[in-house]
Each structure stands twice: as structure tokens, then as C-alpha cells.
Amino acid sequence: MAETFPVKPKLRPTSGKSTPTAESKYWKSFKIPKDIETTPSKSLNYPITSLSFSPVAPHDFAATHSASFTVFSGKTLEPKFTVNDFSDAAASSSFRCDGKLLAAGDLTGTVHVFDAKSRNHLRRLKGHSAAARVVCYPRAADKFHLFSGGDDSVVKYWDVAAEKCVLNLLGHKDYVRCGDASPVSDDMFVSGSYDHKVRVWDVRVSSAVSVAELNHEKPVESVIYLPSGGLIATAGGNFVKIWDVIGGGKLLYSMESHNKTVTALCMGKVGRVGGDEAEQNRILSVSLDGYMKVFDYAKFKITYSMRFPHPLLSVGFSPDSLTRVIGTSKGILYIGRRKGKVESADLGDPVALGAVEDEPQRRVLRPSYFRYFHRGQNAKPAEGDYLIKRPKKVKLAEYDKLLKKFRHKESLVAVLNGKNPENVVAVIEELILRKKLLKCVTNLDAEELGLLLGFLQKYSTMPRYAGLLTRLVNKVVELRAEDIRSSDQLxxxxxxxxxxxxxxxxxxxxxxxxxxxxSPMLRIAARR
Incomplete structure (x- = not known):
């Protein structure tokens, strides 16, 4: 039997949804563990001004808020303790390279040093005449120094053990609001100020003058070193800029993807920790517009974006790439954790994260299962595969089924009852091609003829159908004149x-x- 097609096949648009990339799936995998918190956030009631992770497993993290800071467990994500030994609001915090000490600044200009385990208050470093907005320990091996910056426009280099300032680094003309330590040298760090300038410092230089100066052209809210130590990223206004410090402070790229001020930057990684895939570094930026953006600075493009319901002030990413924390102006912490394992700080044994359980193993498919016969149907073909598509079953309307059976009059009556003019005209054209239309008109009874005349009366004067239907009207009147005279309705x-x-x-x-x-008026106007 010959294959049958519908008289008027309907074309359906394909879906416009894009296929999620591997990287977007990676960032979406950071979710709040169900057995840790029933709500999607933790509230500290005050704006989260800064976030910092301990460099030592299990990577506890500290959040400064109001006149205190809270340390959260890297294993359970629950608060471990809160320190309130501040005379004014806390503005910044930083863990020492071994994770044993934690330093934080406050708005009185004092830098406080605490024991991260016992919470003992060990040092008060006083020297800033205004708020100490930046506190940062060196990253590598230096356990005795830290640097701070404040609203007095001064950057200070401290000897923590002696509780004294070693260097006063001058050069900024406005508030110093951000800074970061070099990942390759304990003697170098960078600071950003509201004077639009970013300065690179080297404490080995006796003149205590910045070794490089960069102009961000907006008040600088955040600055970080990239892992190589030769590049830095700065944020200010709605811009994030990448600079080549080794190349003389050359601007490599300027990204304007946020709609409001970018408030914080941090480094993140994409790739399986300890797996075969190579890790790739990303810049995470948060803004007052509520968006977190992930930026691939190797390709200079945004790879992921996520919207939050509140303005964002701070962001942190754990060194083991398993935990991402975002702080908001409403005092809410959005904590996301990815599935994986961390190493115990004491035993060095891999310990499963308390917040994450391995996925249950799927049952092996057997021939007795219904899914066994449908396996692999959703698999996408690889490049070079020869794809054989299964022909789709054509769905026929009632009039198409009647045409298939050569019941022409019944097909015409069925489509007239459907009251779709496009389908009626399509069937009439098909009957003309089959040379059966006039025979169908002759065999219609009085009721069916009234149905046809009602259709012709309604659509014969429409321009799109007039050419065909007016000729059909003449034939109908010619063939069924006697029946029309004998019926008042017709x-x-x-x-x-x-x-x-x-x-x-x-x-x-x-x-x-x-x-x-x-027309004559238009011709006259055209001549002029």
C-alpha cells in the first residue's frame, strides 16, 4: 500500500532551549545540603562585609558581620563560634597560612588577631587613624607579618609578634578598601583605593614606594592576584579588569557584564579535584545587581551567571573547590556545596562530606524490565556516527482517513463540519485533482448541500479563497438548481x-x- 500523507501537513517549530554546557552543570551542582539546613540560606541579620577561607583542610570559613565575625565548619557548614570582641563593626578577616590564627579589622582602625581554635584574643594592632578595611596575611610561609589598609589612605605592614608597624606605605589619596597577597612571594601584595588607583607593594624596597600603579578609572572595591602571580583582577563600578603586572601594568581586558557596582572578587576552579581532568581557574564576581558571574580569563568570556534575590557584598571559594559562599546586604549567606571528598586534617584519610551522600547505585537493567528495551534512545550520536532515524508516525485527521479509503463525499462533509476554511479548501483542491468534486456535489443530500452553501456564502468573498470558491459556486448552482428552488433554506x-x-x-x-x-496625482508628484 502506498504511503498516505495528510492533505495539509502542519509544521511545528523546534524548541528554542539551548543545551546546558558542562561548566553550567558544574556550577549548578553547588547546592545547599538537605541535612544541614532546611532553608536555602543562613541569616546573620547584618550585611556580610567579607568572607575568608582557611587554607588548611577542612577549610573553615569566617564571615564578618556587624561588630563580630562567625567561623563556620568546613565539614558540617554549621557555625562553630562567634567572636564579639570589637568596639565597632568588623570589616575584614584573613586566616594565616597554617590556619591557626585569624586576623580581623574594625571601624575603629584596630587590627585584632585571634587563635582560630581557642578564640583567644592574642593581639591588638593599633595604628590606623580611621577604619581598618583591609587585613591580609601572606599566603606562603610567612607567619609573623600581615598588612592592613584603612580609610586613612595608609597601608601598614605589621610585625604581629612584636605588635608593631614595620612600614607605613603611602601613596593612596583616598580610602583603601581592598587588597590581596601575592601567591608567589610573601613580600609582595596589592591594594586598591577609592582614588581609582591600584598599587603593587614590595616590602623589600626600602623607600616603601609602590613598585607599580594601575588606574582602574573607578573607585576600586576589590582586587585579587591570579594564581600565576603575574596578573591581577580589579573591580570597581560595574567593570572587572585584568592587568599584566609583569608586563608593566598593561590592561589585558575590561569586562562590563554587571549592571551595578561589583563589590567582591575571588578565584574559583573548574574540574574534578584529584581526578583526571585538569583544573581551570575562574574569576567569580558578585555585584549589587544580585548576580554572580563566572569569568574565564583565559578566553575572556563569561561562562556562567546566577541570579540571587538580594544585593551581594562578598564571595568566597574553598581551596578544595567544594564549597562556595556568597554574602548579601541582608545578612544572608548562600552556601553551596559540591559532591566530593575532603581529607581529614588530623588523619589524612579521605572522609566523606557530612553534607553530601553518594548517589544510590542504579539497578542493572535486565530483559524483564520495560526500560531494557528503550535503553540508549536518548543518547546523542557522536561525530562520525551514521544516524538512522525512525520514521515518525503521521497522524491523520478524520477527512484524511476518509480520503485514504476513497470515500470522497464523506470526506467533504467531515471537513465542512470541522469549520476550518484552510482544511476545507485543501480537501476541495484534492478532490479537483482526483476529478471527484462535481460527483461529490451531485451526491450531497439537502442537509449536506446546505452545509456546503453556508460555507461558500461565508468565504467566497474572501480574497484568498475567492478565485476557487466563486467558480465552485457557479458549478453548484448549475448542478443543483432544481433542489435549490424546492428548498426555502437553500x-x-x-x-x-x-x-x-x-x-x-x-x-x-x-x-x-x-x-x-x-493615480494621476501620484504621477504628477513623481515628475516634480
Missing amino acids: RGHIRNLKRDVEEEIRIQQSLLEIQGII
């Missing part, structure tokens, strides 16, 4: 049809008269 259809045709002719004549008036 005569009514003819009267209505005649009235509509006369009205259409009158309209066309009026349009021709108007065209005759306008």
Missing part, C-alpha cells in the same frame, strides 16, 4: 451569497474610483 443561502457578492463588487468599484483619482 434559497436563503443563495440570497445571502448574492447580497455578499454584490456588496463586494460595490466595494471593488469604489476602490477603483479612488485609485483613478489618486
Whole structure:
């Protein structure tokens, strides 16, 4: 049997949804563990001004808020303790390279040093005449120094053990609000200020003058070193810029993807920790517009974006690439954890994260399972595969089924009852091609003929169908004249049809008269 197609096949648009990339799946995998917190966030009631992770497993993290800071467990993500030994609001915090000490600044200009385990208050470093907004320990091996910056426009280099300032680094003309330590040298760090300048410092230089100066052209809210130590990223206004420090402070790229001020930057990684995939570094930026953006600075493009309901002030990413924390102006912490394992700080044994359970193993498919016979149907073909598509089953309407069975009159009546003019015209054209239309009209009974005349009276004057249907009207009247005279209802259809045709002719004549008036005027206007 020959294959049958519908009279008027309907074209359906394909879905416009894009396929999620591997990187977007990676960032979406950071979710709040269900057995840790029933709500999607932890509230500290005050704006989260800074976040910092311990460099030592299990990577506890500290959040400064109001006149205190809270340390959260890297294993359970629950608060371990809160320190309130501040005379004013806390502004910044930083863990020492061994994770044993934690330093934080406050708005009185004092830098406080605490024991990260016992919470003992060990040092108070006083020297800033205004708020100490930046506190940062060296990253590598130096356990005795830290640097701080404040609203007095001064950057200070401290000897923590002696509780004294070793160097006063001058050069900024406005508030110093951010800074970072070099990942390759304990003697170098960078600071950013509201004077639009970013300065690179080397404490080995006796003159205590910055070794490089960069102009961000906006008040600098955040600055970080990239892992190589030769590049830095700065944030200010709605810009994030990448600079080549080794190359003389050359601007490599300027990204403007946020709609409001970018408040914080941090480094993140993409790739399986300890796996075969190579890790790739990313810059995470958060802004007052509520967006977190992930930036691939190797390709200079945004690879992921996530929207939060509140303005964002701070962001942190754990060194083991398993935990991501975002702080908001409403005091809410959005903590996301990815599935994986961390090493115990004491035993060095891999310990499963308390917040994450391994996925249950899927049952092996057997021939007795229904899914066994449908396996692999959703698999996407690889490049070079020869794809054989299964033909789709064509769905036929009732009139198409009747045409398939050569029941022409029944097909015409069925499509007339459907009241879709496009389908009716398509069936009429098909019957003309089969040379069966006039025979169908002859065999219609009085009720079916009334249905056809009602359709012709309604659509014969429509321009898109007039060419075909007006000819059909003449044939119907010629073939069924006797039946039309003997039926009042059929005569009514003819009267209505005649009235509509006369009205259409009158309209066309009026349009021709108007065209005759306008055409000479248009020709005269064209000559001028």
C-alpha cells in the first residue's frame, strides 16, 4: 500500500532551549545540603562585609558581620563560634597560612588577631587613624607579618609578634578598601583605593614606594592576584579588569557584564579535584545587581551567571573547590556545596562530606524490565556516527482517513463540519485533482448541500479563497438548481451569497474610483 500523507501537513517549530554546557552543570551542582539546613540560606541579620577561607583542610570559613565575625565548619557548614570582641563593626578577616590564627579589622582602625581554635584574643594592632578595611596575611610561609589598609589612605605592614608597624606605605589619596597577597612571594601584595588607583607593594624596597600603579578609572572595591602571580583582577563600578603586572601594568581586558557596582572578587576552579581532568581557574564576581558571574580569563568570556534575590557584598571559594559562599546586604549567606571528598586534617584519610551522600547505585537493567528495551534512545550520536532515524508516525485527521479509503463525499462533509476554511479548501483542491468534486456535489443530500452553501456564502468573498470558491459556486448552482428552488433554506443561502457578492463588487468599484483619482496625482508628484 502506498504511503498516505495528510492533505495539509502542519509544521511545528523546534524548541528554542539551548543545551546546558558542562561548566553550567558544574556550577549548578553547588547546592545547599538537605541535612544541614532546611532553608536555602543562613541569616546573620547584618550585611556580610567579607568572607575568608582557611587554607588548611577542612577549610573553615569566617564571615564578618556587624561588630563580630562567625567561623563556620568546613565539614558540617554549621557555625562553630562567634567572636564579639570589637568596639565597632568588623570589616575584614584573613586566616594565616597554617590556619591557626585569624586576623580581623574594625571601624575603629584596630587590627585584632585571634587563635582560630581557642578564640583567644592574642593581639591588638593599633595604628590606623580611621577604619581598618583591609587585613591580609601572606599566603606562603610567612607567619609573623600581615598588612592592613584603612580609610586613612595608609597601608601598614605589621610585625604581629612584636605588635608593631614595620612600614607605613603611602601613596593612596583616598580610602583603601581592598587588597590581596601575592601567591608567589610573601613580600609582595596589592591594594586598591577609592582614588581609582591600584598599587603593587614590595616590602623589600626600602623607600616603601609602590613598585607599580594601575588606574582602574573607578573607585576600586576589590582586587585579587591570579594564581600565576603575574596578573591581577580589579573591580570597581560595574567593570572587572585584568592587568599584566609583569608586563608593566598593561590592561589585558575590561569586562562590563554587571549592571551595578561589583563589590567582591575571588578565584574559583573548574574540574574534578584529584581526578583526571585538569583544573581551570575562574574569576567569580558578585555585584549589587544580585548576580554572580563566572569569568574565564583565559578566553575572556563569561561562562556562567546566577541570579540571587538580594544585593551581594562578598564571595568566597574553598581551596578544595567544594564549597562556595556568597554574602548579601541582608545578612544572608548562600552556601553551596559540591559532591566530593575532603581529607581529614588530623588523619589524612579521605572522609566523606557530612553534607553530601553518594548517589544510590542504579539497578542493572535486565530483559524483564520495560526500560531494557528503550535503553540508549536518548543518547546523542557522536561525530562520525551514521544516524538512522525512525520514521515518525503521521497522524491523520478524520477527512484524511476518509480520503485514504476513497470515500470522497464523506470526506467533504467531515471537513465542512470541522469549520476550518484552510482544511476545507485543501480537501476541495484534492478532490479537483482526483476529478471527484462535481460527483461529490451531485451526491450531497439537502442537509449536506446546505452545509456546503453556508460555507461558500461565508468565504467566497474572501480574497484568498475567492478565485476557487466563486467558480465552485457557479458549478453548484448549475448542478443543483432544481433542489435549490424546492428548498426555502437553500434559497436563503443563495440570497445571502448574492447580497455578499454584490456588496463586494460595490466595494471593488469604489476602490477603483479612488485609485483613478489618486493615480494621476501620484504621477504628477513623481515628475516634480
